[in-house]
Amino acid sequence: MGRWGPDTRGRLERAAMELYLQQGFEQTTVAEIAERAGLTERTFFRHYTDKREVLFRGAGRLQALVVNTVLAAPASAAPIEAVAAGLEAAGDVFQGDVERARLRQTVITANPELQARELSKLATLASGIAAALRQRGTPDLTADLTAEVGVVVFRVAFERWIGGAGPQDWTLLIGSLLGELRVVLGGAQA
Template sequence: MDLYVERGFDQTTVADIAQRAGLTERTFFRHFADKREVLFGGQELLHEVITKALAAAPDSASPIEAIGAALHTLCEMIGQNRDFSRNRQTVIDANLALRERELIKLATLADVSAESLRHRGVPDPAATLTAEAGMAAFKVGFTTWLTSPEDHGLPTEVRNALNELRSVTAG
């Protein structure tokens, strides 16, 4: 991450990363398919977390409450290191291909969420709308968390975004 911040994503090679980490390139490729995976690895874990959290939501939870609970669990996991997340987002924002990859990652997470909601018995289009709305609230909360001078925590910022979403759609 430091190399990406210092030099930019495109100017950083796998050889540079391996050297900085004290590894060979071969060892790097045992852990990552390519240098983008340093930024985007672990997507399967995110899918697993959101799927399990949605399955664990109480049966009495509305779809938006269930997605809120699942996002809270996800935020607790990924919201541990704000400086890392800020640096990661700076690198992504500076590169069109990485921004596109981030959008694909979020769209896939919305798809997984919608499927999990359907398994809970939420019909379409409600499952898809809820999942997409949840990801929109996540993106807004994530951006607020990264850009705010005070760190209220990622779970709090996403909860605030979900509450704002409920407010604007209530009436």
């Protein structure tokens, strides 16, 4: 394919992930990533701003997909239904490659700075979902709570999905966790 081939990004990403896992994220330089991929640093910087972006590039796409799906849900859909549709759509970003998702998570879990970044991305996702719900006419408090709960479901679903626990069909997994949450909250009424 060469350095302009469609797989340039994939080669850089695989090289980066291998190095992050072998020697740690902090210890890895862009020069090493490019070398392992058989490409130049210049090529790396054509595709990524820095070595962190290799791990977080998908987050923007995921956010856009979720937010747009929430906005596009039928007006008759309850806020939680619109959010559920958004979360289901998110599966498209990672569902094709569970191994990659697992490796990425291993790299992030090993590094506090990356963990902080991940938490911040998830907070941004919650804000984006809440804003989309408000645009649909959902009152502030309901929008905030539904968005935050949506992100909780997303996180727990993602952990279970990469851990191989529960249903491996993403849509089923989201549905089953929402059901479980209803049971959890119902307990307080007892």
